[in-house]
Amino acid sequence: MSLxxxxxxxxxxxxxxxxxxxxxxxxxxGTTKNSVAKSTPTAGNTASANPNAATRKxxxxxxxxxxxNNPYFTTSDNGGKKAVEALxxxxxxxxxxxxxxxxGQVSYVNSLxxxxxxxxxxxxxxxxxxxxxxxxxxxxxxxxxxxxxxTNPGCRDxxxxxxxxxxxxxxxxxxxxxxxxxxxxxxxxxxAQTATNQNTWIGYMKDELKKPQYKNVKxxxxxYGNDDAQQSxxxxxxxxxxxxxxxxxxxxxxxxxxxxxxxxxxxxxxxxVKLTGLGQPNDMRSYVANxxxxxxxxxxxxxxxxxxxxxxxxxxxxQISGAPGQTFTAGDMGKYTIGANSVxxxxxxxxxxxxxxxxxxx
Amino acid sequence: MTVTTDQxxxxxxxxxxxxxxxxxxxxxxxxxxxxxxxxxxxxxxxxDNSDFLSQQGIKDLLLNATILVLVAVGQAMVVITRNxxxxxxxTLGISAFAAGDYLSGGxxxxxxxxxxxLLGAALGAVNGLLVSLGRVPALxxxxxxxxxxxxxxxxxxxxxxxxxxxxxxxxxxxxxxxLSVIPYLALLTAAVLVCVAYYLRAYRGGRxxxxxxxxxxxxxxxxxxxxxxxxxxxVVCGALAGLAGALYLARFGxxxxxxxxxxxxxxxxxxxxxxxxxxxxxxxxxGAALGAxLLTSINxxxxxxxxxxxxxxxxxGFLLLLAIAVDRVVALRVADLLRKRAAETRSARHA
Numbered sequence: 001m002s003l004x005x006x007x008x009x010x011x012x013x014x015x016x017x018x019x020x021x022x023x024x025x026x027x028x029x030g031t032t033k034n035s036v037a038k039s040t041p042t043a044g045n046t047a048s049a050n051p052n053a054a055t056r057k058x059x060x061x062x063x064x065x066x067x068x069n070n071p072y073f074t075t076s077d078n079g080g081k082k083a084v085e086a087l088x089x090x091x092x093x094x095x096x097x098x099x100x101x102x103x104g105q106v107s108y109v110n111s112l113x114x115x116x117x118x119x120x121x122x123x124x125x126x127x128x129x130x131x132x133x134x135x136x137x138x139x140x141x142x143x144x145x146x147x148x149x150x151t152n153p154g155c156r157d158x159x160x161x162x163x164x165x166x167x168x169x170x171x172x173x174x175x176x177x178x179x180x181x182x183x184x185x186x187x188x189x190x191x192a193q194t195a196t197n198q199n200t201w202i203g204y205m206k207d208e209l210k211k212p213q214y215k216n217v218k219x220x221x222x223x224y225g226n227d228d229a230q231q232s233x234x235x236x237x238x239x240x241x242x243x244x245x246x247x248x249x250x251x252x253x254x255x256x257x258x259x260x261x262x263x264x265x266x267x268x269x270x271x272x273v274k275l276t277g278l279g280q281p282n283d284m285r286s287y288v289a290n291x292x293x294x295x296x297x298x299x300x301x302x303x304x305x306x307x308x309x310x311x312x313x314x315x316x317x318x319q320i321s322g323a324p325g326q327t328f329t330a331g332d333m334g335k336y337t338i339g340a341n342s343v344x345x346x347x348x349x350x351x352x353x354x355x356x357x358x359x360x361x362x
Numbered sequence: 363m364t365v366t367t368d369q370x371x372x373x374x375x376x377x378x379x380x381x382x383x384x385x386x387x388x389x390x391x392x393x394x395x396x397x398x399x400x401x402x403x404x405x406x407x408x409x410d411n412s413d414f415l416s417q418q419g420i421k422d423l424l425l426n427a428t429i430l431v432l433v434a435v436g437q438a439m440v441v442i443t444r445n446x447x448x449x450x451x452x453t454l455g456i457s458a459f460a461a462g463d464y465l466s467g468g469x470x471x472x473x474x475x476x477x478x479x480l481l482g483a484a485l486g487a488v489n490g491l492l493v494s495l496g497r498v499p500a501l502x503x504x505x506x507x508x509x510x511x512x513x514x515x516x517x518x519x520x521x522x523x524x525x526x527x528x529x530x531x532x533x534x535x536x537x538x539x540x541l542s543v544i545p546y547l548a549l550l551t552a553a554v555l556v557c558v559a560y561y562l563r564a565y566r567g568g569r570x571x572x573x574x575x576x577x578x579x580x581x582x583x584x585x586x587x588x589x590x591x592x593x594x595x596x597v598v599c600g601a602l603a604g605l606a607g608a609l610y611l612a613r614f615g616x617x618x619x620x621x622x623x624x625x626x627x628x629x630x631x632x633x634x635x636x637x638x639x640x641x642x643x644x645x646x647x648x649g650a651a652l653g654a655x656l657l658t659s660i661n662x663x664x665x666x667x668x669x670x671x672x673x674x675x676x677x678x679g680f681l682l683l684l685a686i687a688v689d690r691v692v693a694l695r696v697a698d699l700l701r702k703r704a705a706e707t708r709s710a711r712h713a
Binding site for chain 1: 411413414416418419422426516519520521522523525526527534535537538539613614615616618619658661662664665666667668670671672
């Protein structure tokens with residue numbers, strides 16, 4: 001009897017669950033139909049573009065960041081939202097809650113394709129893994145813009161680069177050299193040893209250090225904190241113990257720099273060992289205030305998201321096709337020109353210090 | 363006939379206390395071995411780099427270990443009962459954010475710490491109830507709560523984060539200041555460690571945890587309140603994870619919805635390296651604390667002597683296997699010895 005009862009209960013539960021799932025699917029179906037009705041994507045990829053074409057109305061621009069609920073991407077996507085909605089278009093954001101869930105990101109690409117949005121602005125978790133999905137989307141007329149992290153050039157129409165790697169690498173060395181008076185040992189605290197963007201920037205840092213004015217600046221070590229607070233702490237401690245004469249640390253990762261700053265601010269090295277690199281003003285505010293950090297830099301993620309939005313709208317309106325040399329207007333940010341490999345560069349990074357940090361909130 | 367029974371009566375207590383002494387020695391040797399490895403490692407590093415054990419260096423070593431030690435102590439209590447709590451990383455994360463959220467609204471630091479501990483204890487109670495009432499494997503239950511708590515954390519926290527500028531400066535100071543080389547956080551951790559160790563050693567409730575881990579069925583038959591003891595272990599484990607969360611906030615000054623992700627594995631490693639057997643019933647919290655200190659110290663030693671940090675994980679894994687191998691060998695030896703003794707007693711009886 002009791003066995004029979006529990007079976008009945010189980011069957012009921014399964015039926016209930018199925019009903020709930022069916023409802024969910026029905027709800028999703030509704031949204032899909034609506035967005036199809038709203039946005040009729042242009043068919044095929046037109047190689048030619050008409051820079052004077054009117055901006056089309058009723059577009060849906062979908063943002064697919066590397067990770068939702070990540071403060072950086074929230075800022076950038078909100079910048080995008082502002083830009084997209086200012087032009088009267090529809091904005092939406094979807095994405096995985098983990099920054100390394102590539103399969104999840106692929107399925108978001110596929111579902112956006114089914115929903116027939118006008119354009120996808122994506123920050124790719126992997127340069128190759130999204131290609132099949134994104135090309136499928138482009139075949140059905142959806143424009144693809146990458147921002148922050150690019151895919152292989154063949155899988156998107158335009159890429160928005162936060163700042164050129166050359167600029168980022170060189171300016172970080174310049175910031176550090178200013179603070180230590182062009183003289184002394186410096187080290188780099190990076191993220192993972194395999195992080196492509198980090199390694200590119202570090203490459204340009206080394207190149208900048210070859211210039212004669214930095215002949216007295218010596219890069220002694222590159223440490224890897226794996227973007228983990230505890231590991232970055234311990235790597236910083238290791239650098240300071242291994243090189244007692246260390247004058248400065250450059251950390252081109254937002255996680256690394258705030259961990260290093262927190263460690264320095266509570267140690268005897270505070271103010272004596274300089275720290276600069278790429279950081280976010282909210283993270284670094286108290287360390288700038290208490291003198292641990294003089295100046296650091298970053299691009300403005302809100303502008304990055306906005307530029308991705310403007311580029312997506314220009315693509316969907318046929319004003320650009322993604323070919324190098326074409327120009328488009330990005331609202332009050334002015335005119336931008338598409339460079340080699342269909343990359344648009346946002347501009348030089350912004351330097352934050354005691355005098356201006358209060359104006360930035362991300 | 364009477365003579366034989368007499369002999370039996372005398373032999374049993376003697377054999378019993380003998381094997382307990384043997385076990386005690388074995389366990390002590392186990393902890394001493396970890397301690398010795400730690401000391402040798404630190405001294406060797408000091409010889410290579412004389413800055414390593416400077417005032418700042420010692421302070422850093424202790425600070426690096428405190429958070430892991432706290433969580434490992436709680437975890438050890440659970441592992442001793444032949445269970446495990448995989449949700450400690452999530453609990454640490456959500457408690458840290460709760461404390462930070464309260465502090466950024468202008469709260470009192472002490473209340474913030476209490477809040478984190480209570481939240482951790484509540485989550486621990488959920489785990490404890492599920493494990494003890496549901497009679498489901500702890501590994502699966504706490505894997506479930508790991509994801510649930512992390513999910514709730516993501517929903518609640520969203521993209522917000524607590525940064526150092528939102529915390530009162532006294533609280534951040536508490537995270538790195540101390541009495542000369544001994545940081546406040548280490549003092550607090552040491553106090554917790556001693557209390558838990560004393561409870562496990564001297565109180566009936568503590569001894570019951572070992573009984574439960576050695577043989578759950580026998581413990582139940584002997585009248586150990588199984589559910590209550592398991593619940594206690596989980597509540598303490600959760601509370602310590604919560605406390606660790608508050609200290610994490612003080613130390614790192616930065617918490618978001620991802621804080622503590624993957625921490626459970628580090629904690630379990632520390633506990634096992636520290637000689638707390640995963641099969642339950644043996645090990646001490648001092649061992650777990652030493653294991654935690656050893657693992658975090660390796661992470662400090664390698665950068666200090668200039669070895670690439672990519673080696674860290676491999677070395678941690680090697681230590682883990684070594685610890686388990688040592689435990690296995692020791693267990694076999696002890697079982698062998700006990701069997702031999704039993705045989706001797708038996709033959710003595712027959713003779």
